[in-house]
Amino acid sequence: MNFPTSLRYTRLAGVLYLLIALLGFFSIGYAPTVLFVPGDAVANAQSILTHQGLFRITLFSDILIILIEMLLTVMLYNLFKEVNNTVARVALYARLAMSFIMAINLLNYFIPLHLLSDADYLKDIEQAQSLALLFLDAHQDGVLIWGIFFGIHLTALGYMVYQSGYVPKILGVLLLLGSFGYTIESVAAFTLPDNMLFSYLSMGLLGFAVIGELSFAIWLMTRKRNSLGLL
Numbered sequence: 001m002n003f004p005t006s007l008r009y010t011r012l013a014g015v016l017y018l019l020i021a022l023l024g025f026f027s028i029g030y031a032p033t034v035l036f037v038p039g040d041a042v043a044n045a046q047s048i049l050t051h052q053g054l055f056r057i058t059l060f061s062d063i064l065i066i067l068i069e070m071l072l073t074v075m076l077y078n079l080f081k082e083v084n085n086t087v088a089r090v091a092l093y094a095r096l097a098m099s100f101i102m103a104i105n106l107l108n109y110f111i112p113l114h115l116l117s118d119a120d121y122l123k124d125i126e127q128a129q130s131l132a133l134l135f136l137d138a139h140q141d142g143v144l145i146w147g148i149f150f151g152i153h154l155t156a157l158g159y160m161v162y163q164s165g166y167v168p169k170i171l172g173v174l175l176l177l178g179s180f181g182y183t184i185e186s187v188a189a190f191t192l193p194d195n196m197l198f199s200y201l202s203m204g205l206l207g208f209a210v211i212g213e214l215s216f217a218i219w220l221m222t223r224k225r226n227s228l229g230l231l
Helices: 007-035 039-050 052-080 085-105 107-118 125-164 169-191 198-222
Strands: none
Touching: 007 039, 007 052, 007 198, 039 052, 039 107, 039 125, 052 085, 052 107, 052 125, 052 198, 085 107, 085 125, 107 125, 125 198, 169 198
16 A cells, blocks of 8 residues: 655654654643642642743643644544545544543633632632642543543554554554553543552553654654555
């Protein structure tokens, strides 16, 4: 099967994929460790106000991620619709649903910022701090919800990568393994929150997701004109 798009197209898709990974590392991996203090409403509020600039940059980073996600999702559909159009549509709709949930979930970031930085909303400081912590906890629940849809997307994408004939099969295997990490993490968090077995299992599988997605992005960026049929 011939690769369905130009080198410029696939390289742009790879750049966008890598950009999402870098922005995601900042806004999901790094920033929360500096900004938030789980379980302590007072310390959490103080931290947000102290690092308000970082909080706003994190919000902007998340908005950029959502916009890039929408473009990349359509590009991935065009890359793999010839492999299996039904599965490509599943991947398309699942990732778009994820992006929609991510956008709505940003409200759980904006509201605490308003509560803590504008005294006109609540005169009771302790209540404002408690509500801010509640919305931040709700944001984490939102992350787990969109993780389910992303897991579905990665399952479909991994299948198409494996079946394509023009992308290394090992990348498909890594994406498939990683997809179960997102699914298990989200489902276990809601149904078996204290189960350490599922926690460690999801962490291990998510490692495959990171390796698979980064490798896939790099492959798209560096694909050679004569790399068709690479297995």
